[in-house]
Amino acid sequence: QKEVEQDPGPLSVPEGAIVSLNCTYSNSAFQYFMWYRQYSRKGPELLMYTYSSGNKEDGRFTAQVDKSSKYISLFIRDSQPSDSATYLCAMSAISGGSNYKLTFGKGTLLTVNP
Amino acid sequence: GAGVSQSPSNKVTEKGKDVELRCDPISGHTALYWYRQSLGQGLEFLIYFQGNSAPDKSGLPSDRFSAERTGGSVSTLTIQRTQQEDSAVYLCASSLAGAVEQFFGPGTRLTVL
Numbered sequence: 001q002k003e004v005e006q007d008p009g010p011l012s013v014p015e016g017a018i019v020s021l022n023c024t025y026s027n028s029a030f031q032y033f034m035w036y037r038q039y040s041r042k043g044p045e046l047l048m049y050t051y052s053s054g055n056k057e058d059g060r061f062t063a064q065v066d067k068s069s070k071y072i073s074l075f076i077r078d079s080q081p082s083d084s085a086t087y088l089c090a091m092s093a094i095s096g097g098s099n100y101k102l103t104f105g106k107g108t109l110l111t112v113n114p
Numbered sequence: 115g116a117g118v119s120q121s122p123s124n125k126v127t128e129k130g131k132d133v134e135l136r137c138d139p140i141s142g143h144t145a146l147y148w149y150r151q152s153l154g155q156g157l158e159f160l161i162y163f164q165g166n167s168a169p170d171k172s173g174l175p176s177d178r179f180s181a182e183r184t185g186g187s188v189s190t191l192t193i194q195r196t197q198q199e200d201s202a203v204y205l206c207a208s209s210l211a212g213a214v215e216q217f218f219g220p221g222t223r224l225t226v227l
Contacts, residue, residue: 044157088156104157
């Protein structure tokens with residue numbers, strides 16, 4: 001079993017839909033949870049990061065962490081065609097003082113159709 | 115401001131050749147990470163540098179892979195005697211010391227024929 005599992009999709013939704021992206025993990029040491037967005041042939045771009053369980057909102061994006069279930073989610077409201085990309089969840093545990101090396105899910109390919 | 119830059123953007127090489135990939139982190143970022151993104155495995159950690167501390171090399175897949183960081187800034191990832199399974203996108207990320215957020219470069223797409 002991989003440390004981080006993410007459904008690769010693809011996921012196709014109409015413009016304006018609410019999108020839900022999810023990851024599960026097995027390593028209880030993970031403390032930091034991130035969502036990255038990656039456009040084709042570009043590097044990943046950090047969308048949000050959370051530390052504790054609960055919700056964090058930033059504009060149309062909401063990140064949710066449930067440490068008891070080892071489950072994280074990203075919700076996108078009023079999805080736009082420009083949101084079409086691969087979404088990667090990533091997690092980190094502190095290692096050796098300040099080493100926040102990331103463990104990634106395989107990414108979910110999202111297409112928002114106009 | 116300038117983000118993380120990587121060069122070359124694309125590299126095609128023959129099996130058995132050595133390659134060098136370069137990363138320029140964001141100015142002032144003392145932490146630097148290398149990751150590899152391949153179709154089958156997703157994004158995987160390779161190596162971490164922080165200041166003058168010994169690097170964390172735990173993610174390097176074999177002794178054909180090595181990296182250095184000169185002067186606490188630019189980093190070079192070297193792959194010796196390349197194999198076809200080394201074909202992937204090599205991504206560099208940097209962050210402020212003690213910060214969780216990592217900022218990625220555009221990557222170098224390596225193809226080994």
